Amino acid sequence: MGGYEAELPAKNAEGDLIAAAQHIVAALGTKKLLSQDERKILVDLRAQLTTMTMVDDPKTVNESIIKGVSETEQYLSVISDKIMNRVSDESMIWDSGPEDVSEYLKAVDEARALTERFESLCLSKDDEEVELLRKAHDVLQTAMARLEQEFEHIIVQHSQPFEPEHMSFRSSEGDGAVGSPYSLDDDPLEDSLQRESVGKNLEDFIVDLVHPDVIPDLKCIANLMLVSNYDRECSRAFVNSRKHALSRCLFALEVEPLSIDDVLKMEWASLDSQIKRWVWAFKIFVRGYLASEKRLSDEIFGGFGSLSDLCFTDLSKAAFMQMLSFGDAVAVSPRQPEKLFRVLDMYEVLVQLQPDINSLYTDKAVRDEFCEVLRRLGDAVRATFLEFKNAIATNASVNPFAGGGTHHLTKYVMNYLRLLTDYRDTLNQILEDAERDESLSPSAESVAFTDEPNQLDGSFAPMTFHFRSMTSALIANIDEKSKLYRDVALQHFFLMNNVHYMAQKVKNSELRDIFGDDWIKRHNGKFQQQAMNYERATWSSILSLLRDDGIQNSGSNSSTKNILKERLRNFYAAFEEVYRNQTGWLIKDSQLQEDLRISTSLKVIQAYRTFVGRHSNEISDKYIKYTADDLENHILDLFSGSQRSLNNIYRK
Incomplete structure (x- = not known):
C-alpha cells in the first residue's frame, strides 16, 4: 500500500500534463x-x-x-x-x-x-x-x-505628406500681407465691413500620415519591442521618425517662430498679416495635423496603456507650444484699438479648439498653458476695448472739420462697433466674465459719458452698456469739435450730420439689435433738433428782413419804397452769402440733404413770395433780383460740398 501511495502523485501529474497539452491543442485548433x-x-x-x-x-x-x-x-x-x-x-x-x-x-x-x-x-x-x-x-x-x-x-x-495648401477650407485671407483696415486717416471700413474668415467652417480633416498597409507591421514591431521591455526605444524611434514630417507641416503652414520681442518690433501691417495666418494655421494644425498624428500614435500604441499619449506628447509638445507662444506674445503686446478684431479672432479660435486640445493631450502642463494663453487673450480683449473707449473720449482736433460733414472719428467709431457685432456672443461673454473687475464696472467716467435712461439698471447685455457708453463719449467729443467753428449755424449743421450718421448706422445694421429702437428714436430726435437749430441760426435773421415790421408806419410812399428796396437788397446780399458759404458745406447722405433743402425751401420761398406779392405795387421789377423759382433752384445747390458764387448783377 505504501508503495502505491508514493507512486500515485507522479502518475497523476503525468496525466494532468497530458490532459493540459491535449486541451491546448484543441483550443489552438479553434483559434485564428x-x-x-x-x-x-x-x-x-x-x-x-x-x-x-x-x-x-x-x-x-x-x-x-x-x-x-x-x-x-x-x-x-x-x-x-x-x-x-x-x-x-x-x-x-x-x-x-x-x-x-x-x-x-x-x-x-x-x-x-x-x-x-x-x-x-x-x-x-x-x-x-x-x-x-x-x-x-x-x-x-x-x-x-x-x-x-x-x-x-x-x-x-511610407509617410504621406500633409498638405494644408490643398485643403478646400483654406481662408482666402491666408496668404498676403494686408495693411491695417482701421485707420483714422480715412474711412476704410465704410463700404465693406465684413468679418474676415477665421475658418469657422473648417471640419475635422484627419488624414493617413503613414500608409495604412504598413500599420500592421508597425504594430507587430511595437508589440515585440514592448513585451521585451524596450518601450523607451520604440517610442524614441516613433518620435524621431515623425519629427521631420512635423517640421514640414510647420513649414507648409508658414508659421515663423516669433518671440515677444519680435512681435513688439513688428509694424502693424506685418503683425496683422501674421495674426491672420496664425488663426488659419493654428486651426489646421490642431484639427488636421495633430489629430492625424494622434490617430497614428493610437493605431500603433493604442493597446499599451498611456504609451500612445506619451509618444504623441513628446513629438508635438514643442511645436504646439511654439504656436501658442505667438498668441501669448500678441496678448501681452500694447493695447491698440486696431488690434481688437485680430485678438478676438485668436481668442475665438482657442475657444473653438479647447475641446480638441483636451481630447488630444493628457499632459496637464500643455492644457494649463493653453488655458493661460486663452485667459491672457481675453484680458487683452477687455483692456483693448476699454482703450478704444478712452481713445474716443480723448481724440482731439485743432482745426474745425472742413465742410461740417461727418467726421472721420464718427465713421471710424460706428463702423468699428458695427464690425464688433460679428463677435457679439464672444464679446458679451468676455465682458460678462469681467463684470467683477473694477476696471470694467460702471465708473464715474463711463457714467459721465452716458445720457441713456436706465443705462445702469442691469437690464442690458454688457455689449449694450459699453456700446451706448461709447456713442455717448463720441457725441460728447463731437460736441467739443463743433465749438471749433465760429459760425453757430455750422456748429449745429456739424452736429446734425454726425448724430444722423450714427442713428442711420444703428438703424440699418446689426447694431440695431444691440442699441434698440428706443436709442434710434431718441437720436433721430437729436439730429432733427440740430437741424432746426441750424435753420434758426441761418435763416431767422434773414427772414426777419421779409417781415412788415417798420414798414407800415414808415410815413410817405417814397419812404416805404426806400425801406422795401433796402430790405430786398439786404435779403439778397444775405442769401448770396449763405449760398456762397453753404454750397461748400456737405451732407453726404442724399436723403438728409434733400430733406434739409426742402425744409429750407419751404420756409424761405414761402416768406419771399408772401413779401414780394404783398408789396408788388410798391416794388419796381428792376429791384427784384431773383424770382421765387430762382431762389428755389439756388437752394437746391446747398450742402453739395462745392463752394459757389451767384452772379452779382440785378435781374432786368
Missing part, C-alpha cells in the same frame, strides 16, 4: 488570432521545452540537469547566429519580403522568451548562469536595435 498574453505563454512554453529532454526513467533526470546548461547555451548560440546574420546584412528586413520578416521575428521572439526564462531561473550567483543571462541580454539588445531601425525606416519610407 492569438492575444498578446496567449502568444507570450506559448513562446515561453516552446523555450522551456527546448531546455528539456524526454524522460523515460529516473536516471535521465540527473543527466538532463547536467546537460541543461550546455544545451541551453547551444540553443542561445543558434538564435544568436540567426539574429547576427540578419543584422549584419545592411538591406532592410521589411524590404526583403514576408519570409525574411517572419524568420527574423521568430528568432527575436525566441531570444526574448529565452531571456525571460533565464531571468526567472537564474536565482543563484553562479557565474556560468550569470554569464549565460548576460549573453542572452546582448543578443536581445542587438535584435531590438535592429527592430528600432526597421521601425523608423518603415515610417519614413
